[in-house]
Amino acid sequence: MSTPAAGGHAPLLEVRDLAVTFTGPDGVARAVDGVDLVVEEGETVGLVGESGCGKSVTALALLRLVEPPGRIAHGSSVRLEGRDLLALGAKEIRAVRGNHVALVFQEPLSALNPVLRIGTQIAEAIRAHEAVSRGTAKWRAVEMLQAVGIPEPQRRAVAYPHQLSGGMRQRVLLAMALACRPKLLLADEPTTALDVTIQAEILELLDRLQQKLGMAVLLITHNLGIVAERTRRVYVMYAGQMVEEAPTAQLFARPAHPYTEGLMAAVPNLEERRERLRAIPGQVPPANAWPAGCRFHPRCPYAWEKCREEMPPLLELEPGHRARCWLVTEPGRRKA
Amino acid sequence: MSPWRLAAGRFRRNRAAVGAAVALAALLLAAAFAPALAPADPLAQPDPVRLQDRPPSAEHPLGTDPYSRDVLSRTLYGARISLGVGLGAALLAVVLGAGVGLGAGLAGRTTDQVLMRGVDVALALPRIFFLLALFAVWDQAPAWAVLVLIAATGWFPTSRIVRAAVLSLRESDFVAAARALGAPGRSIVWRHLLPHVAAPMIVSASLDVGNIILLEAGLSYLGLGIRPPTPTWGNMIMDGKDVLFSAPWVALVPGVALVLTVTAFNLAGDGLRAALDPRSA
Numbered sequence: 168m169s170t171p172a173a174g175g176h177a178p179l180l181e182v183r184d185l186a187v188t189f190t191g192p193d194g195v196a197r198a199v200d201g202v203d204l205v206v207e208e209g210e211t212v213g214l215v216g217e218s219g220c221g222k223s224v225t226a227l228a229l230l231r232l233v234e235p236p237g238r239i240a241h242g243s244s245v246r247l248e249g250r251d252l253l254a255l256g257a258k259e260i261r262a263v264r265g266n267h268v269a270l271v272f273q274e275p276l277s278a279l280n281p282v283l284r285i286g287t288q289i290a291e292a293i294r295a296h297e298a299v300s301r302g303t304a305k306w307r308a309v310e311m312l313q314a315v316g317i318p319e320p321q322r323r324a325v326a327y328p329h330q331l332s333g334g335m336r337q338r339v340l341l342a343m344a345l346a347c348r349p350k351l352l353l354a355d356e357p358t359t360a361l362d363v364t365i366q367a368e369i370l371e372l373l374d375r376l377q378q379k380l381g382m383a384v385l386l387i388t389h390n391l392g393i394v395a396e397r398t399r400r401v402y403v404m405y406a407g408q409m410v411e412e413a414p415t416a417q418l419f420a421r422p423a424h425p426y427t428e429g430l431m432a433a434v435p436n437l438e439e440r441r442e443r444l445r446a447i448p449g450q451v452p453p454a455n456a457w458p459a460g461c462r463f464h465p466r467c468p469y470a471w472e473k474c475r476e477e478m479p480p481l482l483e484l485e486p487g488h489r490a491r492c493w494l495v496t497e498p499g500r501r502k503a
Numbered sequence: 504m505s506p507w508r509l510a511a512g513r514f515r516r517n518r519a520a521v522g523a524a525v526a527l528a529a530l531l532l533a534a535a536f537a538p539a540l541a542p543a544d545p546l547a548q549p550d551p552v553r554l555q556d557r558p559p560s561a562e563h564p565l566g567t568d569p570y571s572r573d574v575l576s577r578t579l580y581g582a583r584i585s586l587g588v589g590l591g592a593a594l595l596a597v598v599l600g601a602g603v604g605l606g607a608g609l610a611g612r613t614t615d616q617v618l619m620r621g622v623d624v625a626l627a628l629p630r631i632f633f634l635l636a637l638f639a640v641w642d643q644a645p646a647w648a649v650l651v652l653i654a655a656t657g658w659f660p661t662s663r664i665v666r667a668a669v670l671s672l673r674e675s676d677f678v679a680a681a682r683a684l685g686a687p688g689r690s691i692v693w694r695h696l697l698p699h700v701a702a703p704m705i706v707s708a709s710l711d712v713g714n715i716i717l718l719e720a721g722l723s724y725l726g727l728g729i730r731p732p733t734p735t736w737g738n739m740i741m742d743g744k745d746v747l748f749s750a751p752w753v754a755l756v757p758g759v760a761l762v763l764t765v766t767a768f769n770l771a772g773d774g775l776r777a778a779l780d781p782r783s784a
Contacts, residue, residue, distance in 0.1 A: 232683055265684030272683070277676035282506055282698045291694055295686045327505070343684060 177249035179383050180206040180229070180268075180351055186240035187221070187228050189454070196454035198224045198237070200407035203481075204385075206351060211377065211384045213394035213415070215430070216404035219451045222387050225404070226353045230264050231255075247351070266296040269344035273356035275336035279328040285339045286312070286324030292343045311342040314379075316372055334365035338372065348380055355387045370397065391434055395419055400487070403427050406451060406462040409481065413488040423490035425467045461493070469500055510702075513778040520774020523767040530764060534582035541576035545734050548572055556750035566752040568742050574756050577734035581757055584723075584735045585764065588650045589716040595654035597708040600661025601700070605692065607662065608669025619666065622659045630656045631718070638727035649728045653715055661707055668700040702779035709772035713765040720761055736761045 182204040189196045199221040206212050216222045227233050229245055231252065245252040247267060252260060264270075272278040280288060289311055290304035299307070305324070312320035315338040328336055337357065344352060354373065358366035370393065377384055386398060394401055394415065401418050403411040403426065411424040422428045429447035449466040452458055461479055464470040473493050482495040494501055514520055533540060542564065543549075554571035557563060565575040607618040633656060638644055644652075672678060678695050686694075722728035723737025731738050736757040743754025 230683060232679070261685050261687060263685070264682070265686075270680075270683040272676060272680055274676055278680040280677040280681075280695055280698075283694065284505075287694075291681070291686065291690055292684045295684060295690060340680070343680075 177246065178205045179208045179248060180204070180385075181244075181246045182229065183244040183246075185225065185228060185243045185245065187224050187233055187237055187243075188240055189237045191236060191455070194455045197240075197457070198407055198454045199228060200457070202404070202407075202409055204402060204409070206383050206385055208350070209377075209381050209383050210400070211386060211398045213398035213401040214385060214387045214404060215389065215391065215394055215401060217389055217430075217451060219454070220404045221407040221454070222404050223355055226270060226355050226385070226387055229353065230268060230270060231260050232264075232270070262296065265292060265344070265349065266347045267349055268351045268353065269347070269349040270353045270355065271340050271344045271357050273359045275333055275340055275360060276328065278340055279336060281328055284325050284327060285331070289324075289339070289343050289346055293346045296347050307346065308342070311346050312339070314345075314376070315339070315342045317342075333361050334368060337361060337365075337369050341369075341372065341376070345376060345380065345382075349382060351383045351385065352377075353385050353387065356389070357386075358393070359388075359390075366393075391430060403430070406457055407454060408462065408491060410463065410492070411488075411490040412481070413490075417485070417488050421484075421488075423484055423488065423495060424463075424492045425469055425494070426463050427490075429466075461491070463492075469494060471500065510778040514774055517774040517777060519770050520777075523770035523774070526763070526767045527771060530582060530767070531586060533579060534586050537576075537579040537583055541573070541579045543573035543576045545572065545576040545580040546732050556746055556753065558750070559752065565756050566750065568739070568753045569746060569750075570742075572734075574739075574752060577739055578736070578756050578760055581734040581736045581739055582760065582764075584646060584729060584733070585716045585719065585761070588646065588653065588719045589712045589768070591650045592654040592657065592715045592719075593708045593711045595651065596658040596711065597661055597704050599654060600658035601665050601697075601704060603658065604662040604665025604700075605669055605696065608666040608673065609692075615666075619663075622662055625656075626659050631721070634718070634722060635725070635727060638722060642727075643730065644728060646729050646733075649719060649722070653718060657711065657715065661704060664703050664707060665700050668703065669696055672696055672699055706772060706776040706779060709775050710769065713768040713772070716761070716765055716768070 182202060185199055185202040185204070186197060187199040189198055202221075202225055204214075204225070214222050214225070224233065224237070228239050228243075229252070231239065233239060239253060243253060247263065252263060255263065279285065286305055286308045289308035290301065293299065293304045293307055294301070309320045309324050312323055317323050317335060317338055323331070323335075328339070331339065357373070358369050361369060373384065374397065386394065388394060398415050401413060401415050402409050403418075403424065405426050411418065411422070411427050413423075418427065419431070422431055426447070432445045433447060447466055452462065452465070458465055460476050461467070461470070461474040464474040467474065479491050479493045481489040481491050483489045484495055542562070548570045551571045554567055555569050557567045557571075559566045563573050563575070565573075565578065568574055568577070603618055603622070607615045634652065637652060638649075641648070672695065678691060681691055681695055719728065720735065720737035720740070723735040724741045726738070726741065729735050729738075739757040740754045740761075743750070743757075747754055
């Protein structure tokens with residue numbers, strides 16, 4: 168199943184059957200449960216879902232950063248350019264982190280060390296992977312600050328994180344993450360903590376850097392607007408599983424899974440005046456008690472007998488567009 | 504401005520702490536140059552019969568002791584023992600405590616539990632009796648052994664401070680972010696953990712120096728640890744206790760030196776605490 172396609176072409180990132188379990192006093196929670204994900208070189212892919220659906224844990228698991236009691240289950244496979252990351256030794260996986268695959272977090276203040284100058288922090292990120300002198304690393308840190316659009320990079324390099332605004336800090340984090348020119352950037356809610364105007368600036372910067380460096384981006388977010396504008400393909404995650412994957416245009420034109428449909432209906436729309444925002448009823452179930460059958464059925468307006476008993480597989484509607492929903496086999500029930 | 508420079512500014516505004524630091528610097532210099540400053544050989548007994556317990560004079564500015572030795576010279580040489588053992592043992596204790604604290608905080612749960620329960624037990628043992636018993640058996644212990652053993656029985660609180668800090672820091676976002684970018688373990692320890700625990704470590708060490716000086720003086724007073732005739736403030740006070748009323752300078756000079764030194768270390772340590780932890784000021 169995980170063999171690369173014929174012709175020797177392996178995708179940049181190929182995740183098969185990824186599962187992460189957390190063992191606690193309330194039993195075993197399968198926070199991520201059988202996730203398949205592919206990112207090709209240079210493309211931007213969205214991973215969408217609400218809080219608690221497992222999207223952040225998925226990102227951490229790709230770099231084996233899940234902390235105990237979390238564990239990546241046997242049978243999971245994460246391949247970067249064909250190399251199995253889950254089989255690497257501690258030293259080898261450390262060499263991948265930041266160097267080939269970089270992760271940026273959503274909290275730009277707490278992700279920076281308050282007692283270190285930002286130039287030093289970027290330099291450390293470089294020195295983690297390259298045997299360069301402190302001086303060279305500092306000089307490259309200034310270059311990176313310039314590349315992420317920080318004015319007066321020379322002066323900013325000796326500043327401390329608390330002396331910078333939120334948007335500046337996020338730029339610094341990007342500079343750290345991109346300092347070693349990774350092939351894949353995992354951006355976990357990179358703009359959630361920022362003002363809307365700053366969000367747009369950071370996303371545009373990300374686009375520019377992506378084109379300049381030719382890297383792929385996995386954009387993890389709950390914000391459908393961001394995904395619509397910037398991604399080629401989108402994965403929708405719910406309750407630890409992928410529930411839909413499609414090229415972005417198709418997903419927005421013809422959402423197949425009722426959860427995706429609900430997410431889109433929940434986005435306020437300027438043209439259509441509404442008294443109340445439309446929300447999906449209910450909540451994401453806790454990860455140690457996923458419902459039987461389709462995990463979305465308690466919240467689904469179309470659910471019938473089969474949904475309560477049998478978990479649907481990812482079913483293909485059209486090339487590249489798959490949904491984990493029995494409606495794909497019985498489209499007539501959607502009207503009900 | 505760097506956090507350290509800000510702290511230095513706060514320290515400079517604390518007059519008592521600055522005064523104490525200046526006094527300690529002077530004392531350190533006096534101890535370092537004791538051979539040049541001392542008017543006499545601290546061990547020489549020029550005339551134990553006629554020159555014993557003489558009051559201060561031109562030749563002996565702070566008098567002589569029951570063995571006719573020069574009290575000023577002995578006090579200066581005694582400062583070398585007090586300061587050397589005090590600073591050395593405090594430093595060694597901090598290094599040991601930081602090492603064990605880091606180990607416990609970073610290692611798995613089993614190692615952590617073993618180390619910390621060991622520390623609990625060690626903290627329950629009365630340190631002074633342990634040292635008394637030890638030096639009663641080892642009656643020719645050299646000064647470095649006194650230093651090492653005092654440090655070896657004094658690092659437990661530091662290890663707890665460091666462990667607690669490491670446990671919270673290692674869950675912090677910036678450590679997670681550093682790991683996510685492939686920072687090696689040593690850079691996480693040196694760059695992200697130690698700078699954050701440096702301030703509480705410096706404070707606890709500086710406040711510890713005074714206690715260690717008193718502990719060493721107590722041992723010397725009881726005739727344990729560093730042996731006569733090597734002058735220590737503790738054994739000088741013992742030499743003077745029998746002549747406390749006829750020749751009070753014999754015990755008072757080292758006694759006052761001891762009180763002033765310990766007070767200075769405590770004031771300076773307090774100043775450091777206030778300067779390094781803005782919340783406590």
